[in-house]
Amino acid sequence: MEEIKKKILLVEDDPNFGIVLKDYLMMNDYDVVHAKNGMEGFEKFKKDDFDLCILDVMMPYKDGFTLAKEIREKNTDVPIVFLTAKTMKEDVLKGYKVGADDYLNKPFDSEVLLMKIKAIMQRKATETISDSKQFEFKIGRFELNSKLRFLRFNGGEPIKLSPKENELLRLLALHENDLMPRELALTKIWRDDNYFTSRSMDVYIAKLRKYLKLDDKVEILNIHGEGFRLVVN
Amino acid sequence: MEEIKKKILLVEDDPNFGIVLKDYLMMNDYDVVHAKNGMEGFEKFKKDDFDLCILDVMMPYKDGFTLAKEIREKNTDVPIVFLTAKTMKEDVLKGYKVGADDYLNKPFDSEVLLMKIKAIMQRKATETISDSKQFEFKIGRFELNSKLRFLRFNGGEPIKLSPKENELLRLLALHENDLMPRELALTKIWRDDNYFTSRSMDVYIAKLRKYLKLDDKVEILNIHGEGFRLVVN
DNA sequence: GTGGCTTTTAACCTTACATTAACAAAAATG
DNA sequence: CATTTTTGTTAATGTAAGGTTAAAAGCCAC
Known part of the structure; x- marks a missing residue:
């Protein structure tokens, strides 16, 4: 070895x-x-x-x-x-x-x-069972490059993402179609789980939803009290 | 929550x-x-x-x-x-x-x-991304996903379930065709067994029955004074 | 400093949930 | 069979969570 x-x-x-x-x-x-x-x-x-x-x-x-x-x-x-x-x-x-x-x-x-x-x-x-290198994702017709922090729709102009937008979307993508618990995002990205960080996260969810509207097959669903789900139909 | x-x-x-x-x-x-x-x-x-x-x-x-x-x-x-x-x-x-x-x-x-x-x-x-598979049930032509909290009939549009609806149906499914004692649901889900929680549970049984009406082979029977039975014919 | 971007905080609104009440219907009890 | 207990069902209420937008605060580069 x-x-x-x-x-x-x-x-x-x-x-x-x-x-x-x-x-x-x-x-x-x-x-x-x-x-x-x-x-x-x-x-x-x-x-x-x-x-x-x-x-x-x-x-x-x-x-x-x-x-x-x-x-x-x-x-x-x-x-x-x-x-x-x-x-x-x-x-x-x-x-x-x-x-x-x-x-x-x-x-x-x-x-x-x-x-x-x-x-x-x-x-x-x-x-790290072998995770790393997980920085590029396909999300419907989107392409997320988490290292360079951009989101591209249909091979067009890249949309720049802020660090938080990027991390959050990456975490959602890692759990595509599955539950991404609120708590996970808050502890991993915000490093604190309280009322304000939680509201901040909601604001970012809204921002991501705005970007993702371009593809009507992609959406972020909420599971009340649990977290969010990035679904691709 | x-x-x-x-x-x-x-x-x-x-x-x-x-x-x-x-x-x-x-x-x-x-x-x-x-x-x-x-x-x-x-x-x-x-x-x-x-x-x-x-x-x-x-x-x-x-x-x-x-x-x-x-x-x-x-x-x-x-x-x-x-x-x-x-x-x-x-x-x-x-x-x-x-x-x-x-x-x-x-x-x-x-x-x-x-x-x-x-x-x-x-x-x-x-x-702790947690393993799944103990969260998925088939109930007649229904499919219950207890982790993502939805119930799907015949592969159609998923019906969102509230936490209590979800847990109650899951508990019934775990005892499919068998008695699911009132007391079990009350202690497990409501963590208290009194008049009000019991009435609350009845309300949820009514809600579940409404969902399950879609498949006439599936029903929730009451066993007077004992509990409920989820039967699939 | 100023200006531009990012993030948080605030405000206001909508939706989701759980409980409780109210009344009806079954089932058990004696 | 009258009465009590349990269950069925619908609706009303109160609270918490989430959605949305904008303003405030923080940060960084110039």
């Missing part, structure tokens, strides 16, 4: 610490790309597919949270672990809000980091 | 801390079962389905790790979070080894715990 190394994006501005950590991870059989600041980190993220991102919170120009937000816009799934020097509650909360998978206070024990990485990878392994 | 709370098993031997934590979680809309030691924790785990386990590491008789191992034997998926007073590396490693999802050092901030719980639940939400 082909042994494929897991790819980690490490964004850390302290050069010494960054190199030590990179070497340590590589010694443990991970493929590591090291970026020295948030800007570089984002560039490298766009150019490759990573299994995990380790982001330092305190960085010049672009901090870890900002970078995480950008990464989340491109990819809602990739696990993110934050590194921080301070054990500040505010930071931790902020981290989880942008979808962190875990959190580490410096100085931390390298073995602990390794275990966390393993645990996270294991989690993802069970979810 | 049916409010379904997430169920948490909390195993914590310190009575004060345990009760405070339990109350805090319940205030935040979780359904919490509190066990005061590892033994009791395992008993309660076996008797119910939990969405998350929070285990204290230091406990008399049976520590959190041992309990976690037993839980993992029964259930490989349920998320486990450890609580520990000390920030001991050994403990952390051991925790991840038995499949912990996260780790909290006491004293911890309650808001942080809440965020972690949310993050963990969100992770799980994705995995």
Whole structure:
């Protein structure tokens, strides 16, 4: 069996610490790309597919949270672990809000980091039976390209989608003809399930319905109290 | 709408801390079962389905790790979070080894715990796309899809069912040609058996009969004082 | 800063649901 | 057979969820 190394994006501005950590991870059989600041980190993220991102919170120009937000816009799934020097509650909360998978206070024990990485990878392994690469969908006479964020009807001019429109439609498409639970969209896309995010989602459903009107065989049905259903007749 | 709370098993031997934590979680809309030691924790785990386990590491008789191992034997998926007073590396490693999802050092901030719980639940939400097939029934020339909540006659236009209509018909279908006791529907669907819920159920039986009139081979019979029978001739 | 795009919040309206009431009809009871 | 209990059915009510549109707030790039 082909042994494929897991790819980690490490964004850390302290050069010494960054190199030590990179070497340590590589010694443990991970493929590591090291970026020295948030800007570089984002560039490298766009150019490759990573299994995990380790982001330092305190960085010049672009901090870890900002970078995480950008990464989340491109990819809602990739696990993110934050590194921080301070054990500040505010930071931790902020981290989880942008979808962190875990959190580490410096100085931390390298073995602990390794275990966390393993645990996270294991989690993802069970979810990702082979999903990924699910970014292109046919929906009736529409074509959704979720990576480039556009929707095209009948091979015509592409309609640009906003990040939220795109994610929501993608999630619906993943469950085509089946139930896409409200809760799923709210936790996956909005990362919070409350009255306001729920209303926000309804607004986006309305927007998507407007786009999809072009094809009268495609519609989004509501299942009261449960969620929505993208049906193609 | 049916409010379904997430169920948490909390195993914590310190009575004060345990009760405070339990109350805090319940205030935040979780359904919490509190066990005061590892033994009791395992008993309660076996008797119910939990969405998350929070285990204290230091406990008399049976520590959190041992309990976690037993839980993992029964259930490989349920998320486990450890609580520990000390920030001991050994403990952390051991925790991840038995499949912990996260780790909290006491004293911890309650808001942080809440965020972690949310993050963990969100992770799980994705995995649980849930299997179907136990939601589809044939009833004469009808087809009942209990997940998408519709009833279709002869492959025609689906009739949308309300949650209660749906559950009631599903329960009848599960007992096709057999007695479906009143009490069963009332306790399972209405979660209460009194005069009013009983009348409410009768109203729903009337609604279902109206739908099922389309096929004269299908009917709902009453067995006086006992319940109902969905018969297909 | 300003302008343009995205997202959230608000307001108002419609639909969907569940319960309760009211009255009628069966069935059981003694 | 008179009366009580259970069931059948329809309609009215109150509440919650969802639909729609617009305004406000947030963000980013210039």
